[in-house]
Amino acid sequence: MVPTNPMEKSSLFPSGTFLFLLLVLLNVSASVAAPTPESVYTSFLECLTNYTKAQDQVSNIVFAQTNASFSSVLQAYIRNARFNTTSTPKPLLVVTPSEDPHVQGAVICAKSIGIQLKIRSGGHDYEGISYVSDQPFIILDMFHFRNITVDVENEVAVVQAGATLGEVYYRIWEKSKVHGFPAGVCPTVGVGGHLSGGGYGNMLRKHGLSVDHVVDAKIVDVKGRILDKESMGEDLFWAIRGGGGASFGVILSYTVKLIPVPEVVTVFRIAKSLDQNESATELVLQWQQVAPHTDHRLFMRLLLQPVSSKVVKGQRTIRATVMALFLGGADEVVTLMGKEFPALGLSKENCTELSWIDSVLWWSNFDNTTKPDALLDRDLNSASFLKRKSDYVQNPISKKGLEGIWEKMIELGKTGFVFNPYGGKMSEVSSDATPFPHRAGNLFKIQYSVNWDDPGVELEKNFTSQAKMLYSYMTPFVSSDPRSAFLNYRDLDIGTNSFGKNSYEEGAVYGVKYFNDNFKRLVKIKTEVDPENFFRNEQSIPIHPGPDTGAIKSGAGKLLHLTLYWSVMVKVGWLFILELFI
Ligand SMILES: Cc1cc2nc3c(=O)[nH]c(=O)nc-3n(C[C@H](O)[C@H](O)[C@H](O)COP(=O)(O)OP(=O)(O)OC[C@H]3O[C@@H](n4cnc5c(N)ncnc54)[C@H](O)[C@@H]3O)c2cc1C
Numbered sequence: 104m105v106p107t108n109p110m111e112k113s114s115l116f117p118s119g120t121f122l123f124l125l126l127v128l129l130n131v132s133a134s135v136a137a138p139t140p141e142s143v144y145t146s147f148l149e150c151l152t153n154y155t156k157a158q159d160q161v162s163n164i165v166f167a168q169t170n171a172s173f174s175s176v177l178q179a180y181i182r183n184a185r186f187n188t189t190s191t192p193k194p195l196l197v198v199t200p201s202e203d204p205h206v207q208g209a210v211i212c213a214k215s216i217g218i219q220l221k222i223r224s225g226g227h228d229y230e231g232i233s234y235v236s237d238q239p240f241i242i243l244d245m246f247h248f249r250n251i252t253v254d255v256e257n258e259v260a261v262v263q264a265g266a267t268l269g270e271v272y273y274r275i276w277e278k279s280k281v282h283g284f285p286a287g288v289c290p291t292v293g294v295g296g297h298l299s300g301g302g303y304g305n306m307l308r309k310h311g312l313s314v315d316h317v318v319d320a321k322i323v324d325v326k327g328r329i330l331d332k333e334s335m336g337e338d339l340f341w342a343i344r345g346g347g348g349a350s351f352g353v354i355l356s357y358t359v360k361l362i363p364v365p366e367v368v369t370v371f372r373i374a375k376s377l378d379q380n381e382s383a384t385e386l387v388l389q390w391q392q393v394a395p396h397t398d399h400r401l402f403m404r405l406l407l408q409p410v411s412s413k414v415v416k417g418q419r420t421i422r423a424t425v426m427a428l429f430l431g432g433a434d435e436v437v438t439l440m441g442k443e444f445p446a447l448g449l450s451k452e453n454c455t456e457l458s459w460i461d462s463v464l465w466w467s468n469f470d471n472t473t474k475p476d477a478l479l480d481r482d483l484n485s486a487s488f489l490k491r492k493s494d495y496v497q498n499p500i501s502k503k504g505l506e507g508i509w510e511k512m513i514e515l516g517k518t519g520f521v522f523n524p525y526g527g528k529m530s531e532v533s534s535d536a537t538p539f540p541h542r543a544g545n546l547f548k549i550q551y552s553v554n555w556d557d558p559g560v561e562l563e564k565n566f567t568s569q570a571k572m573l574y575s576y577m578t579p580f581v582s583s584d585p586r587s588a589f590l591n592y593r594d595l596d597i598g599t600n601s602f603g604k605n606s607y608e609e610g611a612v613y614g615v616k617y618f619n620d621n622f623k624r625l626v627k628i629k630t631e632v633d634p635e636n637f638f639r640n641e642q643s644i645p646i647h648p649g650p651d652t653g654a655i656k657s658g659a660g661k662l663l664h665l666t667l668y669w670s671v672m673v674k675v676g677w678l679f680i681l682e683l684f685i
Pocket residue numbers: 182221222223224225226227228229231232233245264265286287288289291292293294295296297299300301302303304347348349350352353354355591592593640
């Protein structure tokens with residue numbers, strides 16, 4: 104396939120008289136306008152009004168840049184302060200649908216105008232790709248889609264995309280004290296991004312991923328149709344359970360199966376640091392042997408952070424913290440750990456027995472007087488500056504290896520790790536059951552994590568490059584060929600596609616890391632359901648390199664077409680004026 108480069112194409116246009124004729128024939132020069140915020144607002148609103156046949160309603164859901172509420176609507180779901188600066192590209196419009204036809208209309212109208220649509224649910228994307236783009240774009244903000252219907256009798260819940268995980272947990276708890284759902288730890292994360300990207304939390308060893316419990320979904324496809332599991336077919340339903348929703352359509356809701364939780368669960372947190380007798384290294388060595396293999400009801404997250412030493416003033420050291428959820432009582436887990444994990448030194452005093460919903464609050468670091476309704480607080484417009492990366496570990500890291508890692512972390516200064524143990528149910532689900540491929544054979548996933556509080560380009564460069572240096576140092580200890588990564592830990596360092604190109608080759612660079620062998624099937628499905636690549640972003644699934652797939656056919660191409668057309672028309676206009684003088 105020869106890539107169609109629109110710029111080359113423009114130079115192929117013959118000039119002079121032919122263009123003059125072209126102008127006369129097409130007679131459209133006056134109707135072509137470059138996309139300005141005003142023109143996009145006008146044509147979008149007109150189209151949406153047309154589509155929904157309800158004028159007052161739609162003008163209430165479209166926020167233009169000039170609108171007094173534009174900034175607050177935009178900022179409400181920004182969850183990484185790095186993308187909240189004056190230089191961050193802003194959308195031309197924020198569209199906030201409150202019923203299904205608004206979403207259908209938004210897709211149809213964005214497509215007909217030829218403008219990029221970014222879909223945002225909870226806004227927790229680590230790279231902000233749900234609300235930032237370097238091309239003109241519109242945000243489709245799903246925060247009004249927050250209905251949650253829990254049916255305890257049938258043990259299912261219908262959860263709209265803009266609901267938060269905290270709301271999901273709360274609504275289940277309202278109806279039943281012995282049901283829960285296995286999803287992320289942070290209560291403000293949105294269902295739309297979290298579930299479409301896989302979704303995991305502290306019950307993953309017992310119950311697997313969120314997507315292992317999705318039984319139906321409602322989605323708006325590129326043609327503006329609302330599809331459910333049956334009408335979308337097996338392939339698309341497979342793709343939106345871990346392949347990232349934004350490559351395939353707009354998720355309206357997921358139907359999920361609830362899981363049973365015991366009335367009493369146990370949590371504990373144990374910290375040891377390196378300057379206390381090297382005990383941290385022994386702890387991590389044993390953790391690698393135990394955490395991925397122990398009782399499936401036990402999830403022990405390990406946090407590793409460079410901190411100031413409390414023993415030697417002015418010195419830096421590494422602190423290792425084990426945070427755990429056990430789906431059972433304290434006595435049982437204390438006995439188990441005494442046998443399997445002596446380096447942890449777990450005693451009953453270290454454990455807290457509580458209800459499952461209180462364990463959700465504990466994991467979110469609320470104090471123990473907090474009531475469950477705190478989970479309904481969306482905590483809008485608050486975020487620190489952050490960078491995340493991910494890796495998978497398939498062989499335990501040796502003592503020598505760990506010691507080198509500690510040294511590197513201390514040298515770099517701020518970037519920490521979160522090790523999340525796999526095994527259990529994760530090893531029982533086949534790697535192609537969903538697009539999420541990181542199942543049997545993975546001991547644990549690493550999250551690289553660095554947060555900072557102050558704005559500034561230089562500071563950002565320091566911290567993001569620190570994370571990259573640690574990632575590079577870790578190469579010998581983690582998966583390779585491909586070096587796997589977790590889609591929900593969005594990281595644009597591992598590859599992006601370029602606007603207007605969206606080539607298969609570019610997409611394969613990050614696609615194989617996120618999806619391993621499942622990437623091919625995702626590409627096939629994407630090519631079938633969205634052949635013009637309207638649903639795209641910096642790391643979307645590319646379309647297959649077939650004979651007639653070029654930039655000019657893609658959704659991006661449409662905008663390029665418009666721009667190209669505009670520039671040709673300007674040239675034609677000049678020629679026209681020149682000809683008048685000849
Ligand atoms: C504080 C914090 C804690 C986290 N903890 C966990 C965790 O415990 N476990 C875990 O697995 N992950 C975790 N994550 C990562 C999180 O799961 C992902 O960032 C997830 O994609 C967020 O979903 P969202 O709807 O909030 O994000 P958004 O930024 O709104 O969306 C993320 C991506 O999904 C797309 N998308 C969003 N909504 C839709 C929709 N309705 N239809 C189609 N596409 C859509 C967006 O376009 C974007 O590409 C955490 C993130 C943060 C910031």
